[in-house]
Amino acid sequence: MTNQIPSLTLDERQRLLLSGIRDYAIYLLDAEGRVSSWNAGAERFKGYLADEIVGQHFSRFHTPEDQARGVPAAALLTARHEGKFECEGWRVRKDGSRFWASVVIDPVFDGVELLGFAKITRDITDKKAARDALHASEQHFRLLVQGVVDYAIYMLSPGGEVSNWNAGAERIKGYRASEVVGSHFSRFYTEPDRQDGMPQKALATAERDGKYESEGWRVRKDGSRFWAHVVVDPIRDDSGTLLGFAKITRDVTEQRQAAQSLEQTRAALFQSQKMEAIGQLTGGIAHDFNNLLSVVSSGLEIIKVQAHAIDARVLDSMNRAIERGASLTQQLLAFARQQPLAPATYNVNRLIEGFEGVLRRAVHSSVVFEMALASDLRTTCIDEARFETAILNLVVNARDAMPDGGRLLVQTRNVVLDGHARLAPGAYVEVTVSDTGTGMSADVATRVFEPFFTTKAIGKGTGLGLAQVHGFIVQSGGDIAVESTPGQGATFRILLLASDEPDGDCPPNADGREKVLIVEDEPDLAQLAATLFDSLGYDVLVANNGRDALALLERNVDVDVVFSDVMMPHMSGIELARIVRRDYPNARIVLASGYPMPALRQQQGDIDEFAFVSKPYRLSEILKRLR
Structure with missing residues (x-):
């Protein structure tokens, strides 16, 4: 036997439907506003049972403030004349608690006669709280931005x-x-x-x-x-x-003006120092060449007078003057780092041992001459003749600093640098010349490599010897420094880049003058980067964007390093780097950005194939990445 659904009228079906809804309070009011029906949703929201509220006026659901202002009556009047009343506001439960309600009231007519009102109420307290929080957040944000x-x-x-x-x-x-x-x-x-x-x-x-x-x-x-x-x-x-x-x-107008003013001040200071150095250089050259020309001039006068019997000593003096002039010219070229070099790969121990006799003869008998040469010394790329001259110059200076005798040590060893001010991290050959002589003050030590600066008596030296050594070592891609304390001697320390090559010709760019292309759309940063790389011994090219950089590369295929900003107009540094890697595989690439790596990876994708430095630039970081 099958179950049969009882036959229900349409009105009965509608009443069952409405009474079962729990998420909405759905009930009827008579024409005066008294409650005439009550569903489960109304009981749940408002807390009244049907027999407690049917026949009561719906105004009791309003707050006392709304009742005092006549809000319930105005709602019914609006619904009757406009066909609907809709609003949001506070309502009151049986227990006196309040909730925020969405209310809709529709009039119910029998033809033209008003029978009452259909009222639907929904509890939207949670939504109001979320809406209020969002509004408050937006308001705070507006206040923040406007402030x-x-x-x-x-x-x-x-x-x-x-x-x-x-x-x-x-x-x-x-x-x-x-x-x-x-x-x-x-x-x-x-x-x-x-x-x-x-x-x-x-x-x-x-x-x-x-x-x-x-x-x-x-x-x-x-x-x-x-x-x-x-x-x-x-x-x-x-x-x-x-x-x-x-x-x-x-x-940032004021900051830019301040930076420009600082740069102008630095440029003026540099120009002042350069003019002072030029003045010293000019004075020294004039003094030395005047002496040399005096010898030649006097010799020529004697030849004129004694043409029938020329004294051989006069000719010897003139030859020595000419040789001295040629030597002075070589020293000037070394100071200017424009000496033509003939570098090759050597173990400097072999070079030092090869002219040890010359070094020993250059010192007094009261000076103890010692050598401590590392047995496992690596090779380096150097000009043999200029290196021997540089070591001899240091040995002679050490001898002159010990007029009453002392100890002179020439030492070699392998070193690994990390964080050197002027050299990239890596393996180097170190050559030191130490003495136990008079030493020098800190002020003197900072100036020993300046041209024509000397502490020796007039006629005892030109002041170009150490400037020549410095120019040669830097031109060779190395560095030289001095450590000294008055009364405790001095140590000159030469650093030369170690090589894995056997004896023979040096690889290209052994003179330390590699070429770098700097790509930076900000002029001040481009100038700063150019100055940094110039101080590292690079020949510098500068482009303001990626397209100009590629044009420069087409004309300068021997560029060794491309140093580029990441964020630039037209073409990003990442895009440029990928083109350079494809078309110029021998060029090293270093990218710079003020953004952290996670942000760059999110914006640019896989970028770990390139070396990065962070802005602002730090010399040690650039050296590390170049290495």
Whole structure:
């Protein structure tokens, strides 16, 4: 026997449906507002049983304040005349607690006669709390952005129209929000930048790379210019659709002027020091060559007078003067680092041992001459003749510092550098010449490699010897330093890059003058990087963007290092690096960025194939990456 559903009328079915709904309070009011029906949802929300509330006026669900203001009667009147009443507000449960309700009241007519009202109430307290929290957060954010006066912070539409404007933007650029909202942000650029399409390039770069950052001139409302640091970030929704851009602009005119003033001061100081050195150089050359020319001139006068019987001693004096002039010329070339070198790979122990006899004869008998040469010394690439001259010069200086005798030590060893001020980390050959002589003060030690600086008596030295040694060692890609204490002697320490090559010709660029291409769109940073690499002994090329860099590479295929910023217009440093790696595989690549590596990986993808340094540049970090 099958179960049969009882036959129900439509009204009975509707009553069953409404009475079973628990998420909405659905009930009827008569024309005066008294409750005439009550469902399970109404009982759950408001706490009244049906027999407790049917026949009661619905105003009891309103707060005392709403009752005093006549809100319940106004709601019924609005529903009757407008066909519906809808609102949100506080309502009161049986236990006196309140909840935030969404209320809809519809009039019920029998033809033209009002029978009553259908009322639907929903408890949306949780939604109101979330909405209020969001509103408060947005309000706090607006207050924060509007309270910032040192930065212009505003939004752009995807097309570049300004959509809001903070107090900082008004202060920096001079426009009120009503004057600028809805206009294109290109109005803040200079006319040449607009013609070059810089505003559009900025948005395109931000959309493509995840950020655009630059510095440049911007224009205020009154037409005056200021130097701005600009950051543009794309704003996307959860699906990745571009909603617009967030733009932050800061007036850094004063900082730029301060940096330029500092650079001008440094340049003036450098020029002053250079002129002082030139003055010393000129005076020394004039003194020495005047003496040499006097010998030759006097000799010629004697020859004129004694043409029939020339004294051989006169000719010898003239020859010595000529030789001395040639030697002085070689010293000047060494100081200027323009000596023609003939480098080859040597074990310097073999060179030192080969002219040990010369070194021993150069010192007094009262000086104990010793050598301590490492048995496992690595090779290095050096000009043999110039190296021997440099060591002899140091030995003679050490001898002169010990007029009453002492101990002189020539020593070699292998060293590994990490963090040297002027040399890249790695393996080096160290040659030291130490004495136990008079030593020198710190002030003197800092000047010993200057041309024509000498502590010897007049006529005892030109002051070019150590300048020659310094020029030769630096030209060879190494470094020389002195450590000394008055009364305790001095140690001259030469460092030369170790080689894995056997005896023979040195590889290309053994003179230490490799070529670097610096790619940086910010002129001040480009100048700084150029100065750093020049101090490391590099020949420097500079390009302002990736396209110019590739053009330079086509004309200079022997570039050894490409040092590039990451964030640049037209072409990023990552894109440039990949082209260089493909087309110029022998060039080393070092990239620089102010962004942390995780952010760069997120924006650029897999970039671990390249060496990176962080901005601001540190010399030790550049050396480490180059190594």
